Amino acid sequence: MTQFSHTQTAHCESGVISNLFGHYGLHISEPMAFGIGAGIFFGHLPFVKVNGVPGTTYRIWPGAIFSRACKRLGVEMESHKFSNVDKAMKALDQLLDQGVPVGMQSSVYYLPYFPESYRFHFNAHNLVIYGKEGDDYLVSDPIMDTVTRIDTENLIRARFAKGFPAPKGKMYYPVNVPQEVDFREPVKAGIAQACHYMLKIPIPMFGVKGIRFLANRMKDYPSKLGDRRAALYLGNVIRMQEEIGTGGAGFRFMYAAFLQEAGTLLNRQELKDIGRELTSVGDGWRNFAFAAGRVCKARAADNMSYGELSKMLLQIADEEEKVFRRLSTVKL
Amino acid sequence: MKKDEVPQDGDNLHHGTFRQLFYAVDQSGDYTTATSIGWEPENVALSQAWDEVEQRVANTKAKVDAGDVSPIAYYMERTLLDLPLLALKAGKFQWQVKRHMKPGVFKALSDNMIARYAEIFGIPFQTLRSGELLPFKRPA
Numbered sequence: 167m168t169q170f171s172h173t174q175t176a177h178c179e180s181g182v183i184s185n186l187f188g189h190y191g192l193h194i195s196e197p198m199a200f201g202i203g204a205g206i207f208f209g210h211l212p213f214v215k216v217n218g219v220p221g222t223t224y225r226i227w228p229g230a231i232f233s234r235a236c237k238r239l240g241v242e243m244e245s246h247k248f249s250n251v252d253k254a255m256k257a258l259d260q261l262l263d264q265g266v267p268v269g270m271q272s273s274v275y276y277l278p279y280f281p282e283s284y285r286f287h288f289n290a291h292n293l294v295i296y297g298k299e300g301d302d303y304l305v306s307d308p309i310m311d312t313v314t315r316i317d318t319e320n321l322i323r324a325r326f327a328k329g330f331p332a333p334k335g336k337m338y339y340p341v342n343v344p345q346e347v348d349f350r351e352p353v354k355a356g357i358a359q360a361c362h363y364m365l366k367i368p369i370p371m372f373g374v375k376g377i378r379f380l381a382n383r384m385k386d387y388p389s390k391l392g393d394r395r396a397a398l399y400l401g402n403v404i405r406m407q408e409e410i411g412t413g414g415a416g417f418r419f420m421y422a423a424f425l426q427e428a429g430t431l432l433n434r435q436e437l438k439d440i441g442r443e444l445t446s447v448g449d450g451w452r453n454f455a456f457a458a459g460r461v462c463k464a465r466a467a468d469n470m471s472y473g474e475l476s477k478m479l480l481q482i483a484d485e486e487e488k489v490f491r492r493l494s495t496v497k498l
Numbered sequence: 499m500k501k502d503e504v505p506q507d508g509d510n511l512h513h514g515t516f517r518q519l520f521y522a523v524d525q526s527g528d529y530t531t532a533t534s535i536g537w538e539p540e541n542v543a544l545s546q547a548w549d550e551v552e553q554r555v556a557n558t559k560a561k562v563d564a565g566d567v568s569p570i571a572y573y574m575e576r577t578l579l580d581l582p583l584l585a586l587k588a589g590k591f592q593w594q595v596k597r598h599m600k601p602g603v604f605k606a607l608s609d610n611m612i613a614r615y616a617e618i619f620g621i622p623f624q625t626l627r628s629g630e631l632l633p634f635k636r637p638a
Contacts (some may be wrong), residue, residue: 175519176531215507217580227515282637283548284544328587330583401543404543424530427529445523449499455537461537
């Protein structure tokens, strides 16, 4: 039986990186993986709707943190997708026989060990399978506080859920993990990329501009959508901010934790200071969620409250912009 | 967020067992981690999302009972799917799935097609074939 050291993390993708790399002796904290992978982001996509509600994201798209972290740290991954279920399960079993823990993409809806209330059709959840016992697979799901298991049938469903993005049985595992990695250059590259994504993408829905974009739309929610749908739209903004595997203010705090770690690593007090500023931006996001939760609960919406929420977002955008502008001027 | 501010607003949505990890700062301002059993705004939003599902399921059930739509529409809502996603899963175009939501067309669907839908909805073939509407159980 393969031993796998499971550590609970806040986010699935950075968590799998941290756990999987750690298995091969490359010890990297979750915030470090998140920072090197330039995971922090914001996007509001009114045209990408799930159940009629537009999407909001507080981090970069699924898979990006992984590929960037691998590239910057010199980790070589082998990754496969499958069109055939039997082949996919056989390939998994073979790797497990060789003692290789395998990361994979899955749909939350089919994970029986998740609290039922969280099981919506979200197809980009990452987890690690590290063994098999009878009909059960042994799971290290980074969101869970301890290891768990899943039966074959549900694992197949989770690996082959259709939809967007379709996992298509995607599995991945490191084939070459360097033992000694100097994190300094990867950290610098990660910071530069995060600043670019937060500040420079010339599309209004993305980065700091995206927060303002959402703010401007939000103030018109009640008049354009009516009370019920306005509350639904707003509820989704909060859920995407806080729900497991996504955690919005959570991402701000995680990135702040990264800046603190990076500050120590590079011996730059300035990075730690910027981390503190980002912490207070995260607190701003929390205040926003708190106020938004109240508006959601009240149901009977008035333009006034949505206007207030919109102003809160604009202020958060200003502060977040300041943080990343300052970060982008740090000479590393 | 300070470590002692990490929210502990439990509610039954988490079954009291699930703890999420948060990054928060300690007394000296350094980052550490803490677990949380839940947070009020998130609980509100999550419970609102389930209210919505519940309402859609109930509305669709009424429509099936009135003979306006077929059980496919009901089970789509019950399985938290929307039309684009259901069409993807069924391997059909959206207009085809929409057609299957007409009671008359539904009755004439092949056993194969019914079996495919039943698999997607996680219900027995016979249940769907007979048009029985299994109750929706909201996570408590």
